[in-house]
Each structure stands twice: as structure tokens, then as C-alpha cells.
Amino acid sequence: MNLKKVVFPVAGLGSRFLPATKAIPKEMLPIIDKPLIQYAVEEAIDAGFNELIFITGDTKRAITDHFDFKPDLNISNLTKDKKIFISQMHRIIPDHVSCQYIIQDEPLGLGHAILQAKEAVGEDPFAVVLADDLIDAKSGVLKQMIEHYQDKNSSIISVQKIKKSESVNYGIIEFKEGGENLIKITNIVEKPSPENAPSNFGVVGRYIFCNKIFSLLEKISVGVDNEIQLTDAIKLLLETSPIYSYEFDGTRYDCGTKLGFTKANIAFALKDRENANKLKGFIKDLL
Numbered sequence: 201m202n203l204k205k206v207v208f209p210v211a212g213l214g215s216r217f218l219p220a221t222k223a224i225p226k227e228m229l230p231i232i233d234k235p236l237i238q239y240a241v242e243e244a245i246d247a248g249f250n251e252l253i254f255i256t257g258d259t260k261r262a263i264t265d266h267f268d269f270k271p272d273l274n275i276s277n278l279t280k281d282k283k284i285f286i287s288q289m290h291r292i293i294p295d296h297v298s299c300q301y302i303i304q305d306e307p308l309g310l311g312h313a314i315l316q317a318k319e320a321v322g323e324d325p326f327a328v329v330l331a332d333d334l335i336d337a338k339s340g341v342l343k344q345m346i347e348h349y350q351d352k353n354s355s356i357i358s359v360q361k362i363k364k365s366e367s368v369n370y371g372i373i374e375f376k377e378g379g380e381n382l383i384k385i386t387n388i389v390e391k392p393s394p395e396n397a398p399s400n401f402g403v404v405g406r407y408i409f410c411n412k413i414f415s416l417l418e419k420i421s422v423g424v425d426n427e428i429q430l431t432d433a434i435k436l437l438l439e440t441s442p443i444y445s446y447e448f449d450g451t452r453y454d455c456g457t458k459l460g461f462t463k464a465n466i467a468f469a470l471k472d473r474e475n476a477n478k479l480k481g482f483i484k485d486l487l
Contacts, residue, residue: 330405
């Protein structure tokens with residue numbers, strides 16, 4: 201299976217995190233000492249992807265700089281050990297992996313952002329990763345999904361069980377019967393009210409798409425929130441191609457919200473052996 205290309209839509213305005221995101225893309229906000237987008241990129245590389253396609257905005261130079269920056273190691277007071285450390289820290293992208301940056305002129309929605317990658321992707325199936333969805337898992341979610349992807353004419357969407365009351369924040373899938381890990385989708389609804397939600401499975405930001413999705417993204421018009429919605433293209437794709445949902449193994453943090461972002465920082469900080477006990481004591485004192 202020629203599944204080597206992954207698209208990162210990172211052109212959003214990050215309005216929920218203003219004023220922090222006036223000059224810094226929300227994808228560059230750190231979880232402890234690493235920006236969100238780096239977690240997403242490392243997951244993709246670990247899964248075997250070697251062509252990274254970033255759909256970015258003309259004010260988001262920080263993302264490009266983060267992955268392309270070459271440090272000046274000729275500073276006179278740098279020790280040999282510090283030079284080695286700095287060099288290693290800046291080699292985020294391995295030599296066998298390429299990066300391409302495509303400007304989305306206007307943030308017209310997730311579907312529109314993905315469509316910008318059509319030429320770069322070509323005729324192959326491809327993955328999409330939303331950096332906002334930080335997933336802590338022993339095996340990355342993309343790697344989990346690839347293990348189940350065998351037909352280039354099909355697609356897989358990652359999902360998690362949610363409370364029905366939270367359906368207004370998700371694309372919700374509908375299905376006739378369930379199976380182990382993979383469930384064949386019959387319909388998908390964007391942000392339905394709880395009483396109209398067809399299930400309690402909400403879509404999370406990991407996708408593997410057959411190439412046909414591009415032609416459908418070109419057909420659809422503005423939908424919910426006055427944006428080109430990926431969900432609308434998925435609904436059309438269901439008419440001709442099988443789409444499966446995959447309930448991943450891992451803990452997901454919605455870092456597109458302040459609460460989810462805060463939870464992620466606390467959870468990852470508690471994994472640090474050096475500071476975990478001190479942090480637990482600090483939290484206990486606060487409470």
C-alpha cells in the first residue's frame with residue numbers, strides 16, 4: 201500500500217487562545233516542552249509516513265521555522281557537549297522525510313484546507329492529522345489505523361465514545377452493526393444536537409482517505425459554520441466507497457480548547473519522573 205503522504209491542516213486562526221495566538225500559531229503552543237504540531241509529526245513519522253504536507257497560513261512562519269531551523273553552532277562559548285545537544289534537538293525531521301508547505305489563502309474550513317493538498321498528494325491515498333487532537337498512546341493512532349488499511353479505495357476515520365451531551369462538538373457516525381475495532385459507517389452528521397445524534401461515537405482528528413475525497417471536496421458548498429465541511433464530502437464518499445471507523449487505543453486530549461490543553465499539560469507533566477511527585481504535592485495543596 202502506497203501510504204506515505206500525510207496532511208496537517210494548520211491554517212486555523214486559533215481564536216480560542218487569543219491573545220496568545222496573535223503572533224504564535226496555536227499548533228506551536230507547547231505541551232510542557234514540545235509544541236502540539238511536533239507530537240503530530242512524530243506520530244506520522246513513527247507510522248512510516250515520509251512526505252509531510254502542511255496546509256498553513258501566511259502568518260504562520262513559526263511552524264516552518266520550527267522544522268527547518270538550522271542552529272548556529274559556531275558561537276564561541278558553546279561547549280562540545282552543548283553543540284551536540286543543540287544539534288540533536290534541532291534534527292526533528294529525519295533526512296528521509298520531506299516537508300512541503302502550502303498556503304491556504306483564507307481559512308474556509310477543514311474541507312477547504314485538505315483540498316489545498318490535492319496536487320501535492322497526487323493519485324495516492326493519504327492521511328490527515330489534526331494537531332489539536334493530542335493522543336497519548338503506546339502505539340500511535342496512525343500506526344494502529346495503518347494495520348487495518350488494506351484497500352486503497354476505502355477510508356478509515358478514528359472515533360471515540362463520547363457523552364451524547366457533547367455531540368454538538370463532533371462529527372457523529374451512524375452504523376448498522378459493530379465489530380472489533382472497525383465499524384462500517386452508514387452516515388455521518390456534523391455537530392448534531394444530542395437528541396438527533398445517531399450514535400455516541402465522535403470523530404477524532406485522524407483519517408486515512410482514498411483519493412476520491414478530493415473530487416468530492418471540489419463539489420460541496422459552504423455548510424455548517426459557513427465553512428467547507430469535511431463531513432459533507434465524507435457523506436458523499438459513503439455513496440460510492442466504503443468508510444470504516446476505528447476506535448483507537450489511547451487517551452485523547454482536545455487541545456483546541458483551554459480545558460483540554462490544560463489537562464494535557466498536567467497529564468504529560470505527571471509522566472515526568474523528576475517532577476511528578478512535586479507536582480502532585482502542589483496540586484494537592486491547591487485543592
